[in-house]
Amino acid sequence: MNIQLAVVAVLGLTFAFPVAAAPEGQEKSVKEQKIRKLLEITGASSSGKQIMDAMLDAFSKSPNLPEGFIEKFKETANPDGLIEIIVPIYLKNLDEDSIDGAIAFYESPAGKKFVKAQPVLIKESMEAGQKWGAEAAQKTLKALEK
Numbered sequence: 070m071n072i073q074l075a076v077v078a079v080l081g082l083t084f085a086f087p088v089a090a091a092p093e094g095q096e097k098s099v100k101e102q103k104i105r106k107l108l109e110i111t112g113a114s115s116s117g118k119q120i121m122d123a124m125l126d127a128f129s130k131s132p133n134l135p136e137g138f139i140e141k142f143k144e145t146a147n148p149d150g151l152i153e154i155i156v157p158i159y160l161k162n163l164d165e166d167s168i169d170g171a172i173a174f175y176e177s178p179a180g181k182k183f184v185k186a187q188p189v190l191i192k193e194s195m196e197a198g199q200k201w202g203a204e205a206a207q208k209t210l211k212a213l214e215k
Contacts, residue, residue: 103168104159108152112177112184125193 097105128139159168174180 100165100168101156101160103165103172104156106162107168107172107175108155110172110184112187
């Protein structure tokens with residue numbers, strides 16, 4: 070899983086976001102353009118939608134949410150804002166050679182195959198993580214009873 074997807078999956082905050090333009094009046098650096106290309110070719114938008122759908126499904130099972138939360142969340146979530154938060158993180162933590170290497174990989178046949186498999190990998194990983202978490206919680210509760 071690429072860095073962005075791993076971070077977003079862990080935080081559960083991703084949305085179906087397009088690769089957004091730089092804020093008005095600001096030129097994008099070559100490095101920033103490459104980062105945006107990397108985010109695009111990694112399939113972040115389709116994976117993000119899948120994670121958001123799973124997150125909304127989990128929200129729908131919570132009895133403590135206020136009436137209309139899910140609908141209002143869908144209306145108010147600013148998916149373009151997330152990409153603007155992620156780009157500077159990439160800028161700070163990756164050098165251009167690393168970005169170029171990642172782009173080369175994701176444009177290769179193996180990289181394209183990996184991107185194509187990511188929705189299933191993410192879905193099954195999330196399911197496995199939920200099962201693991203539930204089992205760990207049960208073990209913890211039993212340990213507390215002793």
